[in-house]
Amino acid sequence: ATLVSSETSLAIANILGSYLFNILILGCVWLFAAQVAIDKQISKATSAPILLTVIVIGGALSPNLRVGAGIHPASLLILAGFLWSQVALFSSDEAGEKPSNLLNRQLIPIVLLSAVIVGAGYFLSASVEKLAELYSLDRSFAGSIFLGLVTSLPEAAVTVAAVRQRLGAMAAGNIVGSCTFNLGILALADCLIPSRSMFESASNANILQAAFGIGLLLLTALAYGKPLPSKLLRATGLLVLFAYVFVTIALY
Numbered sequence: 584a585t586l587v588s589s590e591t592s593l594a595i596a597n598i599l600g601s602y603l604f605n606i607l608i609l610g611c612v613w614l615f616a617a618q619v620a621i622d623k624q625i626s627k628a629t630s631a632p633i634l635l636t637v638i639v640i641g642g643a644l645s646p647n648l649r650v651g652a653g654i655h656p657a658s659l660l661i662l663a664g665f666l667w668s669q670v671a672l673f674s675s676d677e678a679g680e681k682p683s684n685l686l687n688r689q690l691i692p693i694v695l696l697s698a699v700i701v702g703a704g705y706f707l708s709a710s711v712e713k714l715a716e717l718y719s720l721d722r723s724f725a726g727s728i729f730l731g732l733v734t735s736l737p738e739a740a741v742t743v744a745a746v747r748q749r750l751g752a753m754a755a756g757n758i759v760g761s762c763t764f765n766l767g768i769l770a771l772a773d774c775l776i777p778s779r780s781m782f783e784s785a786s787n788a789n790i791l792q793a794a795f796g797i798g799l800l801l802l803t804a805l806a807y808g809k810p811l812p813s814k815l816l817r818a819t820g821l822l823v824l825f826a827y828v829f830v831t832i833a834l835y
Contacts, residue, residue, distance in 0.1 A: 591784040593712060593726040598769045599639075599792040600731020602632075602762050603827060606799040608739050609758045610823025613806065613816045616746050625755040626808035629800045631668035632762040635661050636800070639766060640793045643785035654774050655782050661770035668763055707733060724834045727792065735761075755807065762800070788834050795830050799823055 642648075642657030650656050708730065715725035738761045745754035773781050806819050 595781040596726025597730035600727030604735040607827045610820040613820030626804045629804040635766040642782040646782040658770040658773040665767035
């Protein structure tokens with residue numbers, strides 16, 4: 584929606600802002616629900632968004648590169664990495680019993696709710712754009728805080744629900760998967776509308792966001808790679824919280 588309104592700076596800020604807010608959600612899980620069981624597979628899953636974020640930084644540092652139909656090579660690399668990560672995840676997942684009523688009870692509500700979210704996205708981006716103009720806010724700040732926070736609320740709700748059911752792997756997988764998917768959206772949008780390259784609109788603030796995202800994901804990999812005592816896990820969550828506040832202040 585932000586690309587349709589020609590606000591590419593809002594688009595990339597939204598993607599990276601949502602990315603950081605997702606990790607903040609995970610940090611809050613460590614801080615307030617450190618006893619929830621975790622899964623070592625999550626540590627391996629973080630390699631995909633870390634690699635893709637490195638490519639995003641490379642694209643932001645070399646915005647004028649083009650291949651083929653004017654598409655930035657970083658976008659092609661991100662899409663390839665995204666598809667590879669999904670194939671690897673699917674192939675490693677154990678086949679389980681699939682209920683016959685899955686389509687009626689689960690898939691249809693998901694599709695309907697997704698359509699509502701997509702429709703609301705256009706009005707949300709337009710509102711944030713007007714808000715940024717009204718209060719003379721930097722696009723990176725407005726996109727990261729307002730768009731990023733609001734568009735991450737579904738992940739927050741799902742994570743809280745999973746934690747309440749003591750499904751630690753699902754909570755963490757939701758966050759890491761969302762980070763990966765967000766970067767895939769960035770690359771796909773850049774490929775579909777090459778005339779509005781987001782890498783050309785990327786600012787130093789966006790590069791700072793991406794760099795902090797890598798650092799926070801490395802913390803995630805560390806936390807899930809080897810079971811940590813509850814106190815140390817809470818300390819890691821507190822560190823994530825402070826890092827998020829620091830990045831927010833730096834953007835402002």
